[in-house]
Amino acid sequence: MDMINHEQRVDIDVHDMRLLEAIQDGLPLVPRPYAELxxxxxxxxxxxTARxxxxxxxxxxxxxxVVVRHHELGYRANAMxxxxxxxxxxxxxxxLFGAFPFxxxxxxxxRRLPVWPYNLFTMIHGRDRDEVLLRVRELVAACGLDGVTYDVLFSRRRFKQRGAHYGIGARDGDPRSQRFGIS
Amino acid sequence: MSNVMPLLSEIDRRLLDEYQRDFPLSERPFADIATELGVDEAKVLERFGYLKRLGALSRVGAVLRPNRVGASTLAALAVPAERLEEVAALVNAFPEVNHNYEREHAYNLWFVVTASDQDGVQRVLRRIAAATGLEPLDLPMLEDYFIDLGFSLRWI
Incomplete structure (x- = not known):
């Protein structure tokens, strides 16, 4: 029960899970955060610290x-x-794409043909839409992708954003989900 | 939610930029950082607190590799414009849904579904289809090419 076995999974025990849950909102900002945890x-x-x-x-x-907030730091536009x-x-x-800082x-x-032909997904942040589009052209040029089909899906409204709930925290009959920060 | 960049001191910028990975796992990590930056521990703690209140700092913590813990998928719905808010609310009502965004495309509603396993993810997708009358695209991650070194504020 401690082990999560699945092809890509690695062994994590309940103590790891509890630790990850405890730091989901970040380390406590105190002189000895690990002692407090x-x-x-x-x-x-x-x-x-060993775990x-x-x-x-x-x-x-x-x-x-440190996990920063892009939007607050001036990156107002983002596109998938x-x-x-x-x-x-x-x-x-x-x-190649994964190594670009933006x-x-x-x-x-x-792909989900015929409705969805795309197989590679990138998220690109920029200060505004023009900067995002400039970055996209930079990728095309740098990786020799002329003629490759792509689409730019700018985000418009955010209906919900929070850490992921995996529902793996249930223990002692506690159905409470655990949240993890995945960005 | 405004741009807080002008409100940041040199120390603030360095805290945000230089400690995005390999955060010290020592007894007094903030004291170690303070030594590196030539300030004292209390100052580092005070600035992290400030950055958090300001919204520039989300947290000092862990970014997990997707799909090592639990299961998830990226899903999309092509929602008629006049139903978008109604459908977004239906989708939001599922606790397994996070990151629900409107995007500019015929597939205009994009969200992540997470559950303890793949069956759980599929169950939620079926329930969303039933609740909305729309068929979600199911786009699970197959490969992660992103080496997360943090978000460099230097290339700005």
Whole structure:
């Protein structure tokens, strides 16, 4: 019950889960944040930092540190830019895209023909729409993608935004979901 | 929600820009940062608190790799313009839904569905189809190419 087994999964135990839950809104801003978490979770301070270190090594935590808010820092425009990249090239192009500093997500997803021909998804932030479009042209030029079909889906209204609920926190009959910050 | 960039000091900018990854796992991480920046621990804590209240800082914490924990998918609906608000509210009512955005496309409503496993995700998609009368596109992540090194404020 402690292990989550699935093809892409790695072993995370309930203590890791509780730790991830405890830091979902960030470290407490106190001189010894890990000691405070440790007390809250009934672990040792060293155990908390060791688990966080291990979760990073295992790749469960992709990045541990400051998470900024783009919008508040002046990046008012964002678009999901979707690309129809030939299957044999998608790996290479995906890796190239993922390295540009203004690309903040880069995923391969399935096409759903005939309604949805795109297989590579990027998120691009800019101060305004023009800057986002400039970045898109930069990607096309830098990666030699002339002739590739893409579409730019600017975001308009935000109806909901919060950390993900995975509903894996249920324990002792507690149906409460756990939230994680995935960006 | 205004641009807070002009309100940031040099220390604020460095805190936001230089500690996005490999945050110290030491007993007193804020003291370590303070030493690096040539200020004291109390100042670092005070500035992080300020940045959080300002909205520039979301959190000092973990960004998780998608699909290592639980299951999720990106879903989209092509909603007739006159039904958009009604359908957005129907979709929002599902606790498994987060990041629900209107985007400029025939598929104009985009949201993420998360659950403990793949069956759970599929169940939610079926319930959304039933509730809205619209068939969602189901676009699960197959590969993640994004090496998250943080969002460099330097390239601005």
């Amino acid at each position: 440790a007390q809250q979770l009934g672990m040792g301070e060293r155990e908390v 966080l270190s291990l979760l990073q090594m295992k790749g469960v935590i992709k990045r541990f540190g 830019v979707v690309w129809d990249i030939p299957d044999q090239q998608v790996e290479t192009i995906g890796a 690309v903040t997500l880069c995923y391969r997803r399935p």
